[in-house]
Amino acid sequence: xxxxxxxxxxxxxxxxxxxxxxxxxxxxxxxxxxxxxxxxxxxxxxxxxxxxxxxxxxxxxxxxxxxxxxxxxxxxxxxxxxxxxxxxxxxxxxxxxxxxxxxxxxxxxxxxxxxxxxxxxxxxxxxxxxxxxxxxxxxxxxxxxxxxxxxxxxxxxxxxxxxxxxxxxxxxxxxxxxxxxxxxxxxxxxxxxxxxxxxxxxxxxxxxxxxxxxxxxxxxxxxxxxxxxxxxxxxxxxxxxxxxxxxxxxxxxxxxxxxxxxxxxxxxxxxxxxxxxxxxxxxxxxxxxxxxxxxxxxxxxxxxxxxxxxxxxxxxxxxxxxxxxxxxxxxxxxxxxxxxxxxxxxxxxxxxxxxxxxxxxxxxxxxxxxxxxxxxxxxxxxxxxxxxxxxxxxxxxxxxxxxxxxxxxxxxxxxxxxxxxxxxxx
Ligand code: EPZ
Numbered sequence: 001x002x003x004x005x006x007x008x009x010x011x012x013x014x015x016x017x018x019x020x021x022x023x024x025x026x027x028x029x030x031x032x033x034x035x036x037x038x039x040x041x042x043x044x045x046x047x048x049x050x051x052x053x054x055x056x057x058x059x060x061x062x063x064x065x066x067x068x069x070x071x072x073x074x075x076x077x078x079x080x081x082x083x084x085x086x087x088x089x090x091x092x093x094x095x096x097x098x099x100x101x102x103x104x105x106x107x108x109x110x111x112x113x114x115x116x117x118x119x120x121x122x123x124x125x126x127x128x129x130x131x132x133x134x135x136x137x138x139x140x141x142x143x144x145x146x147x148x149x150x151x152x153x154x155x156x157x158x159x160x161x162x163x164x165x166x167x168x169x170x171x172x173x174x175x176x177x178x179x180x181x182x183x184x185x186x187x188x189x190x191x192x193x194x195x196x197x198x199x200x201x202x203x204x205x206x207x208x209x210x211x212x213x214x215x216x217x218x219x220x221x222x223x224x225x226x227x228x229x230x231x232x233x234x235x236x237x238x239x240x241x242x243x244x245x246x247x248x249x250x251x252x253x254x255x256x257x258x259x260x261x262x263x264x265x266x267x268x269x270x271x272x273x274x275x276x277x278x279x280x281x282x283x284x285x286x287x288x289x290x291x292x293x294x295x296x297x298x299x300x301x302x303x304x305x306x307x308x309x310x311x312x313x314x315x316x317x318x319x320x321x322x323x324x325x326x327x328x329x330x331x332x333x334x335x336x337x338x339x340x341x342x343x344x345x346x347x348x349x350x351x352x353x354x355x356x357x358x359x360x361x362x363x364x365x366x367x368x369x370x371x372x373x374x375x376x377x378x379x380x381x382x383x384x385x386x387x388x389x390x391x392x393x394x395x396x397x398x399x400x401x402x403x404x405x406x407x408x409x410x411x412x413x414x415x416x417x418x419x420x421x422x423x424x425x426x
Pocket of ligand 1: 026029097123124125126127128129130131164165166167168169194309310332333334375376403
């Protein structure tokens with residue numbers, strides 16, 4: 001019998017205490033991809049122990065890198081051994097971010113064969129903008145048999161203007177540009193902290209980059225990149241999720257090790273919802289309900305520094321308990337409301353029309369068996385389950401394990417009655 005992990009959570013009690021943020025998944029993945037271009041060993045510390053990182057490590061092995069990962073000390077060493085250029089479907093289908101290897105392999109080896117990622121639970125998620133930009137840099141690109149086949153002698157610096165802000169698109173082009181011939185400017189580039197951190201790493205490798213964190217990044221190509229040592233920044237999406245544990249359950253939570261400077265839009269929205277947030281000089285954040293109720297808000301997701309789409313589902317769980325009607329507009333992904341049906345099974349009153357969700361706050365949620373559809377949806381269901389009266393079973397937690405390091409253990413340490421169980425599937 002095949003089984004899958006699920007979480008049994010007993011909710012309805014205030015959750016208070018201190019919890020620590022892990023290293024950022026969406027930084028670790030591009031940093032690992034960047035190491036494909038190094039001619040020397042690289043050291044990455046603060047690496048979160050996540051399924052997506054494991055998938056990336058597997059992919060690095062297939063691409064001819066020697067990776068040793070000391071999970072206990074969160075330290076990884078990556079060394080080039082026998083560089084190869086093919087990223088197979090079996091891994092890319094597990095994790096879309098595998099496409100981040102396209103730019104680095106192409107720039108380093110002059111050819112790349114990378115499986116096209118398919119759509120996923122939150123939308124179609126094409127990579128047309130990645131491919132168009134690489135073509136503009138002189139790559140010959142064909143899509144054949146589900147694979148992107150890319151070739152070039154040496155990529156050439158040019159002026160790229162993205163039609164739409166794309167995080168991994170910006171990262172892919174950035175990595176390709178650092179080994180290109182001449183200057184590349186990337187306009188309408190993503191300003192996410194993960195992009196900025198990737199630039200810092202690339203600079204440690206010898207890249208010449210200016211303008212990260214602004215809409216225009218300029219890269220002057222170099223001939224070779226050396227190894228680096230880097231400590232991964234804290235995960236801002238995990239920090240935002242953990243911060244909501246206090247207010248959603250009526251407790252008081254202290255989140256340590258995060259970077260409040262990456263959370264301006266989230267903190268602003270939570271404060272608007274009547275959440276008190278205290279920030280300490282060491283970056284620790286504490287959150288609790290300011291008054292008796294959570295207040296309704298309107299919120300739209302945007303690229304950074306706007307409110308992150310990756311926190312939309314968690315905010316919706318919180319607002320489902322607000323006193324009044326809230327509205328959330330999802331501007332980034334066309335199908336990122338799949339948590340709505342599951343939250344409704346717990347008693348939330350939410351209606352969706354196109355990209356807008358109207359959330360009529362309810363007095364309380366009740367525990368129920370619910371099913372996660374993607375990573376952040378899982379996090380929203382866990383938050384709802386913590387607040388809900390009675391027992392919930394959140395199934396398909398493999399989504400959660402992709403991007404939240406040991407969330408069940410962190411919650412148990414906060415005193416939550418939570419248990420990982422096996423459920424039959426099929
Ligand atoms: C990154 O995905 C993150 N993943 C996502 O995190 C995050 O939700 C997303 O950025 C938005 O912030 C990683 O960093 C590994 P995009 P990415 O390209 O880069 C459209 C999580 O839960 N688009 O910025 O794939 C696209 O369809 C995940 O950790 C094109 O049309 O997202 C979307 O509407 C999920 N053509 C918009 O742009 C393209 O070629 C933004 O997507 C590329 C993107």
